[in-house]
Amino acid sequence: MKRKTAGLSRREFMKAAGFGAAAAGLGVNILLPRNAHAAKKTLRILQWNHFVPAYDKWFNNTYTKEWGQKNDTEVIVDNIGLAGINSRAAAEVSAKKGHDLFMFLWPPPVYEDQVIDHTEIYQECERKYGKAIPLAIKSTFNPKTKKYFGFSDSYVPDPINYRTDLWGDVGVSPDTWDNMRVGGRKIKEKHKIPLGIGLSSEIDTGMAMRAILYSFGGSVQDERGNLVLGSKNTLEAVKFVKAMYAEAMSPEVFSWDASSNNRAMLAGTVSAVLNAISVTREAENKQMDIHKRIGLAKAAQGPVRRIGLEHVMDVYVIWKFAENIEGAKKFLVDYIGNFRQGFLASEYYNFPCFPKQVPDLEKLISHDPKASPPDKYKVLADVLTWATNVGYPGYANAAIDEVFSTWVLNTMFAEAAYGKETPENALKKAEARCREIWAKWKQKGAL
Numbered sequence: 001m002k003r004k005t006a007g008l009s010r011r012e013f014m015k016a017a018g019f020g021a022a023a024a025g026l027g028v029n030i031l032l033p034r035n036a037h038a039a040k041k042t043l044r045i046l047q048w049n050h051f052v053p054a055y056d057k058w059f060n061n062t063y064t065k066e067w068g069q070k071n072d073t074e075v076i077v078d079n080i081g082l083a084g085i086n087s088r089a090a091a092e093v094s095a096k097k098g099h100d101l102f103m104f105l106w107p108p109p110v111y112e113d114q115v116i117d118h119t120e121i122y123q124e125c126e127r128k129y130g131k132a133i134p135l136a137i138k139s140t141f142n143p144k145t146k147k148y149f150g151f152s153d154s155y156v157p158d159p160i161n162y163r164t165d166l167w168g169d170v171g172v173s174p175d176t177w178d179n180m181r182v183g184g185r186k187i188k189e190k191h192k193i194p195l196g197i198g199l200s201s202e203i204d205t206g207m208a209m210r211a212i213l214y215s216f217g218g219s220v221q222d223e224r225g226n227l228v229l230g231s232k233n234t235l236e237a238v239k240f241v242k243a244m245y246a247e248a249m250s251p252e253v254f255s256w257d258a259s260s261n262n263r264a265m266l267a268g269t270v271s272a273v274l275n276a277i278s279v280t281r282e283a284e285n286k287q288m289d290i291h292k293r294i295g296l297a298k299a300a301q302g303p304v305r306r307i308g309l310e311h312v313m314d315v316y317v318i319w320k321f322a323e324n325i326e327g328a329k330k331f332l333v334d335y336i337g338n339f340r341q342g343f344l345a346s347e348y349y350n351f352p353c354f355p356k357q358v359p360d361l362e363k364l365i366s367h368d369p370k371a372s373p374p375d376k377y378k379v380l381a382d383v384l385t386w387a388t389n390v391g392y393p394g395y396a397n398a399a400i401d402e403v404f405s406t407w408v409l410n411t412m413f414a415e416a417a418y419g420k421e422t423p424e425n426a427l428k429k430a431e432a433r434c435r436e437i438w439a440k441w442k443q444k445g446a447l
Helices: 010-025 053-070 082-095 109-114 119-129 134-140 164-170 177-191 203-215 232-248 251-255 260-267 278-285 289-293 325-337 339-345 361-366 376-380 398-405 408-418 423-443
Strands: 041-048 073-080 101-104 151-156 160-163 272-274 294-297 312-317
Touching: 041 082, 041 325, 053 073, 053 325, 053 339, 073 082, 082 101, 082 109, 101 325, 109 398, 119 325, 134 151, 134 312, 151 325, 151 339, 160 164, 164 177, 164 294, 177 232, 203 232, 203 272, 203 408, 232 408, 232 423, 260 272, 260 278, 278 289, 278 294, 289 294, 294 376, 325 339, 339 361, 361 376, 398 408, 398 423, 408 423
Parallel strands: 041 073, 041 101
Antiparallel strands: 101 312, 151 312, 160 272, 160 294
């Protein structure tokens, strides 16, 4: 049966529409249906369920709708849980079909061959909005292939969230890793409340363990991308985590997921966590009294340096098989131009990779009406002096990505802390696994 359109067959309708277009070019007035218009473009975006719900509300329902109207594009945003990002990316690459913009929460260099070169997006943004921060470049650029395998709009600071009442009671400030261990032990002994540093297969543990590793002078690779995990500094970091767990922590951390530290801090069952400000924001927004007793501190000082990771690194990629590559590029450039709105919508969670777009950042975070005290977030003003990338002191690369996503370091620290392996054996196992990963990616020409 032929499909009918306003009393005409589909073929008749198409002929009429074609004649109408031709006649219009000759100056003939043709009455077309009121709702007739050129087909809209579509832009499909995938990103996580933001830990600050107000951001998704703004991005999905306000910003993308306004951008879509200006650019004659239907913008479709799909949000998924953090834990599902890797499997979803793998599925889209396998099918060669999916979203035009795909956002990771960490550098994804393993997908370098499946994405476009994002160089021109950086170039256009830097032309319009000034230089990107080095943290963004080190998280999205491969110095060997000279390709930008992603584009980073923002990063999330990872301060120490701590109970001011508990730490004040024992007279210790959580500003060094040794103080974290000593103060954590005193609080646990006196108040039966442990430290909340994850030791499981999830992203927050990965960030926390790297913060400790780097602060002890260790790293997975050097500046040139050579594997250097098996150092005395790394061993000292592993021994420290073992001691800190034994003295100040509890077994629950071995089974934590990425939001367990948030829940534990808000429930009052831990004395300190390494986390983004989603902890305090949730408490403020839900008017939980505990937010008045949660303070923020910079990354802890270790024996060698004060350093931490970004909590998450927002990295958008445009697949080579994306259906609207040009629209995706334009969306990213325009989004950076409006990033101050995003910073405010995220309630200071998403910090700008193009800092000139939020010129009043320090003023904003120094006096926040929700915070108690109002200058609680001021501690983040110099975050770029202590926050670094996954892959420090080198660039993110495919080997680093695999080490991160397969939880090699998480396992090393956890096995030593739990007592399954000695610190020496845990390090040897992790180093052996890293050598396999390095050999694999060197053979593929990615290193």
